[in-house]
């Protein structure tokens with residue numbers, strides 16, 4: 001499967017079947033915390049990165065194999081920003097025609113200032129946009145958007161979308177210590193959220209390998225400050241860790257590569273998730289994958305994560321893959 005992955009358990013969406021409509025790390029933001037590594041280059045061009053018919057054919061094949069109860073949501077997400085796919089409206093309409101399962105969209109929301117993009121995704125049942133900043137300065141430091149993106153236009157796009165949208169609107173705030181967990185930064189985010197009238201806000205913290213080595217989750221005080229400030233105007237949820245379960249994949253190799261490409265994991269998590277195979281089978285398959293060079297290992301937070309071979313992470317301020325100095329150190 002090239003475009004469809006899972007179903008995988010999601011903290012917010014239960015058992016989620018993912019549709020990944022863009023190539024690895026195709027994004028118009030370059031978030032310091034991105035678990036898929038750096039966006040190199042940062043891409044702001046909307047086009048058909050893959051033929052929509054091919055993506056829809058794969059979704060149809062997968063749905064035909066599922067039995068009721070296998071999946072709670074179908075989710076556009078994965079390797080980058082789904083709204084960069086120029087035919088996202090066709091993809092949403094095509095999936096809605098195939099199934100009555102609810103459809104979700106994980107997005108940074110940065111194209112919602114365009115009326116045609118807002119219209120294209122009005123039919124999804126839940127939109128989960130990233131809202132990490134309430135000011136231009138923090139936006140630039142945390143999300144590091146493409147130079148052609150204006151913070152003000154981006155926020156007005158989200159507000160315009162929210163006014164027209166009748167589905168579930170569940171923003172996520174990813175907190176990075178020292179960047180957006182201060183009182184001032186949180187008050188700015190709260191002001192944006194107040195305009196967006198979310199049904200619920202999910203606070204998240206980096207637990208997967210961030211693109212930049214210096215990224216840290218907030219301490220308890222920062223997290224409590226966020227809950228107190230953001231919770232003044234809306235219900236806030238701090239999600240716990242989700243166990244990833246790989247039982248729906250047919251082989252161990254498919255399971256590991258299919259998931260770590262979109263969701264880097266530590267070896268012990270991989271082993272736990274593969275418990276339907278024997279310890280010896282899992283060890284053999286992991287050794288085979290490692291030797292094949294189809295994944296890379298990345299060190300963060302004192303742990304080793306398995307992640308996609310093509311992902312680009314910084315290492316001591318340098319690009320891990322090329323050895324070149326990183327252009328963007330901690331601002």
Ligand code: SF4
Pocket residue numbers: 027028029030031033034035036039079080081107108130
């Ligand atoms: S976290 Fe999402 S929006 Fe940010 S760079 Fe990664 S894929 Fe793009």
